[in-house]
Amino acid sequence: MNLYVLVASFLASSVEFIEALSIVLAAGVVYGFRFALRGAIYAVITLGLLVAVLGEGILRIVPLHILQGIVGVLLLLFGLKWIRKAILRYAGLKSLHDEDEAYQKQISRLKSSNKGSFEAQATAYNGVLLEGLEVVVIILTIGSGAHAFGSAIAGAAVGLIVVLSLGVAFRAPLARVPENTLKFVVGVMLTSFGTYWAGQSMGIRWPLSDATLLLLIAGYIIVSAMSVRILKKGGVGAS
Amino acid sequence: MTFKKWVKKVYGLFVEDSLLAALSLLALAVVFLISHIGLSRSAGLILFILISVSIVLSVLRA
Numbered sequence: 602m603n604l605y606v607l608v609a610s611f612l613a614s615s616v617e618f619i620e621a622l623s624i625v626l627a628a629g630v631v632y633g634f635r636f637a638l639r640g641a642i643y644a645v646i647t648l649g650l651l652v653a654v655l656g657e658g659i660l661r662i663v664p665l666h667i668l669q670g671i672v673g674v675l676l677l678l679f680g681l682k683w684i685r686k687a688i689l690r691y692a693g694l695k696s697l698h699d700e701d702e703a704y705q706k707q708i709s710r711l712k713s714s715n716k717g718s719f720e721a722q723a724t725a726y727n728g729v730l731l732e733g734l735e736v737v738v739i740i741l742t743i744g745s746g747a748h749a750f751g752s753a754i755a756g757a758a759v760g761l762i763v764v765l766s767l768g769v770a771f772r773a774p775l776a777r778v779p780e781n782t783l784k785f786v787v788g789v790m791l792t793s794f795g796t797y798w799a800g801q802s803m804g805i806r807w808p809l810s811d812a813t814l815l816l817l818i819a820g821y822i823i824v825s826a827m828s829v830r831i832l833k834k835g836g837v838g839a840s
Numbered sequence: 841m842t843f844k845k846w847v848k849k850v851y852g853l854f855v856e857d858s859l860l861a862a863l864s865l866l867a868l869a870v871v872f873l874i875s876h877i878g879l880s881r882s883a884g885l886i887l888f889i890l891i892s893v894s895i896v897l898s899v900l901r902a
Binding site: 678695735799825828831 | 856857860864868871875881884891892895896898899900
């Protein structure tokens with residue numbers, strides 16, 4: 602079991618599960634949970650098929666070092682996107698992502714529609730499929746890069762269980778979970794993994810081997826904190 | 841969904857700021873050259889610095 606992979610996968614997929622849960626809850630509250638859950642289940646089946654087809658099969662075709670390079674670049678881009686968003690949000694340049702607000706918007710959109718159960722089912726399906734697709738990317742990239750599919754899947758599964766338990770317990774869009782902070786942490790982790798693997802495939806010999814990841818994580822946290830400070834000092838207002 | 845839309849969606853999954861994406865890819869190309877001229881140990885630090893600078897530049901122009 603690879604602990605780094607497990608934690609990264611857990612954090613990254615939890616964020617996506619929270620967003621998917623908000624959409625399913627919104628659809629369920631308006632039209633009943635039967636239709637919303639049916640849409641969610643169809644989406645989970647679609648995603649399961651995707652992982653089954655794209656998962657282990659890749660490792661049999663593509664050599665590990667090439668896969669690490671491709672995966673590293675994708676993770677780096679994915680992580681940088683999240684870090685950038687988090688920095689801009691902390692600096693007040695981008696409005697904070699509010700799951701509660703997103704949930705209310707989803708409910709009013711569904712209420713204004715007359716398509717009924719199909720709308721609820723389709724909304725839940727689309728929401729779970731889109732957010733789940735990101736989870737699939739996370740599992741495939743982290744799992745194949747470290748040759749640790751088991752740990753990546755386990756991390757995502759724990760994330761799913763935790764988010765579902767919270768969802769059942771609170772029956773609310775989990776606004777209490779500090780999603781922006783979680784996204785920032787995930788962004789830092791993905792960027793660090795991406796830097797490490799992409800760099801390794803470009804010929805870098807990391808001095809401390811896997812432990813370099815901890816240095817990269819610390820480094821990106823410092824860089825992000827400095828960026829937020831610079832932006833705040835610049836006196837930029839929220840948009 | 842048309843192919844163009846699908847490509848756009850996949851692109852959007854990984855890239856929000858094209859400058860940041862381009863700079864990080866450029867950083868990887870630079871360390872590829874550096875590590876192949878025998879500086880494979882310092883290349884890691886250079887990659888980290890280049891990507892950090894890219895992040896700062898990207899958020900500053902936001």
